[in-house]
Amino acid sequence: MKLEFSSVxxxxxxxxxxxxxxxxxxxxxxxxxxxxxTFAVTAPGREKVINTAPLRNPEEIALKSSLISECRTLLxxxxxxxxxxxxxxxxxxxxxxxxxxxxxxFQLRSxxxxxxxxxxxxxxxxxxxxxxLSNIISDITTHPEIKKTIERSINxxxxxxxxxxxxxxxxxxxxxxxxxxxxVMLDGILKEKEVTPHLQDFxxxxxxxxxVIPVKIDFKGSVxxxxxxxSNTGETAYIEPYSIQHLGNELESLRAEEKLEEYRILRAIxxxxxxxxxxxxxxxxxxxxxDVLWAIARFSEQMKMSSPEINSKGCLKICNGRHPVLWKTxxxxxxxxxxxxxxxxxxxxxxxxxxxxxxxxxxxxxxxxIGAINLMALSGMHVPAxxxxxxxxxxxxxxxxxxxxxxxxxxxxxxAHITRISEILRQSKKGSLVLIDELGTGTDxxxxxxxxCAILRRLQEKGALTVVSTHLGTLKAFAHSxxxxxx
Numbered sequence: 423m424k425l426e427f428s429s430v431x432x433x434x435x436x437x438x439x440x441x442x443x444x445x446x447x448x449x450x451x452x453x454x455x456x457x458x459x460t461f462a463v464t465a466p467g468r469e470k471v472i473n474t475a476p477l478r479n480p481e482e483i484a485l486k487s488s489l490i491s492e493c494r495t496l497l498x499x500x501x502x503x504x505x506x507x508x509x510x511x512x513x514x515x516x517x518x519x520x521x522x523x524x525x526x527x528f529q530l531r532s533x534x535x536x537x538x539x540x541x542x543x544x545x546x547x548x549x550x551x552x553x554x555l556s557n558i559i560s561d562i563t564t565h566p567e568i569k570k571t572i573e574r575s576i577n578x579x580x581x582x583x584x585x586x587x588x589x590x591x592x593x594x595x596x597x598x599x600x601x602x603x604x605x606v607m608l609d610g611i612l613k614e615k616e617v618t619p620h621l622q623d624f625x626x627x628x629x630x631x632x633x634v635i636p637v638k639i640d641f642k643g644s645v646x647x648x649x650x651x652x653s654n655t656g657e658t659a660y661i662e663p664y665s666i667q668h669l670g671n672e673l674e675s676l677r678a679e680e681k682l683e684e685y686r687i688l689r690a691i692x693x694x695x696x697x698x699x700x701x702x703x704x705x706x707x708x709x710x711x712x713d714v715l716w717a718i719a720r721f722s723e724q725m726k727m728s729s730p731e732i733n734s735k736g737c738l739k740i741c742n743g744r745h746p747v748l749w750k751t752x753x754x755x756x757x758x759x760x761x762x763x764x765x766x767x768x769x770x771x772x773x774x775x776x777x778x779x780x781x782x783x784x785x786x787x788x789x790x791x792i793g794a795i796n797l798m799a800l801s802g803m804h805v806p807a808x809x810x811x812x813x814x815x816x817x818x819x820x821x822x823x824x825x826x827x828x829x830x831x832x833x834x835x836x837x838a839h840i841t842r843i844s845e846i847l848r849q850s851k852k853g854s855l856v857l858i859d860e861l862g863t864g865t866d867x868x869x870x871x872x873x874x875c876a877i878l879r880r881l882q883e884k885g886a887l888t889v890v891s892t893h894l895g896t897l898k899a900f901a902h903s904x905x906x907x908x909x
């Protein structure tokens with residue numbers, strides 16, 4: 423029994439964590455996946471890259487990361503995916519479910535890049551360099567007969583070809599012959615001495631799908647025939663002489679037969695797609711999935727990323743970490759040398775880190791880099807860090823970075839931070855990563871310092887990995903005296 427396309431998608435889509443949306447935004451994860459999305463070839467592939475999110479279990483993460491590694495291996499060999507651009511096709515696949523639906527020629531041709539992509543990907547089947555990708559590709563069908571039928575039946579301009587059916591070829595030969603016969607007869611009429619003085623021009627025209635001759639408006643009664651149109655200036659009447667009217671009727675009848683035969687052909691091809699709808703949908707999903715992997719691989723190659731380890735010990739180690747958005751910004755301004763890589767290690771006996779330093783000293787960038795690398799790793803992506811980077815399997819990441827002043831709710835900067843931190847304290851637990859920028863600032867230093875120490879101690883009690891930045895002396899001293907904290 424075949425699965426419906428929608429159920430195939432539901433079955434194959436990996437489950438993701440409902441990660442804190444506020445955190446995703448302030449860590450600029452949306453900008454990172456948009457950077458990766460530019461490398462996708464297909465429209466649905468780009469959309470899926472942009473919607474990348476952390477996954478639920480280490481096995482899914484490891485599999486995705488491994489598949490990206492295989493794509494990068496193929497890229498290093500100078501090999502291309504062979505995927506061609508196509509737009510979203512799920513709506514068309516849903517649309518053809520009812521038997522009375524017929525797609526037009528352009529809609530039918532829109533499936534060809536999918537079939538071509540599937541066929542090209544089959545070239546990687548059983549390739550020892552990409553055994554994981556090969557497992558996905560082995561189930562791709564390619565539907566060569568449907569592909570051949572569409573190519574034989576519809577040209578690039580969306581016109582049904584003469585070769586689509588023998589009957590259509592016969593009809594079109596009849597149309598061509600009929601048009602030529604009428605034109606020969608009309609050319610003869612244009613040369614008749616009795617007619618020449620009444621003509622506005624000496625050529626055969628077409629009006630309302632009928633071949634006609636242009637006659638001066640004042641002499642339209644001098645050429646016996648049917649009036650089909652008058653020029654915009656009102657000076658020319660377009661007449662179909664009675665002598666060729668029967669031929670015009672025959673031609674019109676043939677054109678009607680042509681339309682019926684074209685419709686029959688489009689209906690037949692739509693039926694072929696309908697019969698294989700589930701399999702085509704399955705191929706579509708797999709091609710898009712590989713396009714996603716290939717796009718992330720190309721993005722990874724651009725930044726020379728590495729595949730991180732995902733551990734269950736709650737340890738975080740980042741070697742030479744960089745934030746992709748900062749890397750892109752500095753690169754655009756030719757200031758790459760200003761990017762200072764981040765090294766950090768925590769989790770084995772030290773669950774919290776306090777980053778100190780002057781304003782504009784890079785503390786905020788460090789927090790965003792830590793958060794971004796964790797989000798990328800948990801999403802199965804490679805990360806902009808060196809080998810040896812390892813990331814804990816987290817359930818959520820919470821961040822309070824930047825000026826959170828709310829005009830709408832009439833909250834001061836300090837009040838907004840406290841509101842956000844209260845929410846973080848409520849939701850955080852073991853398996854959470856908490857990132858707080860300038861903890862305790864915005865109020866009296868002594869009061870802010872005391873409050874910050876209490877917040878940090880509470881996060882430790884809840885078992886969350888915590889990284890905070892500050893320039894408060896009280897918090898610096900607390901980091902040196904409190905077990906499990908490092909500065």
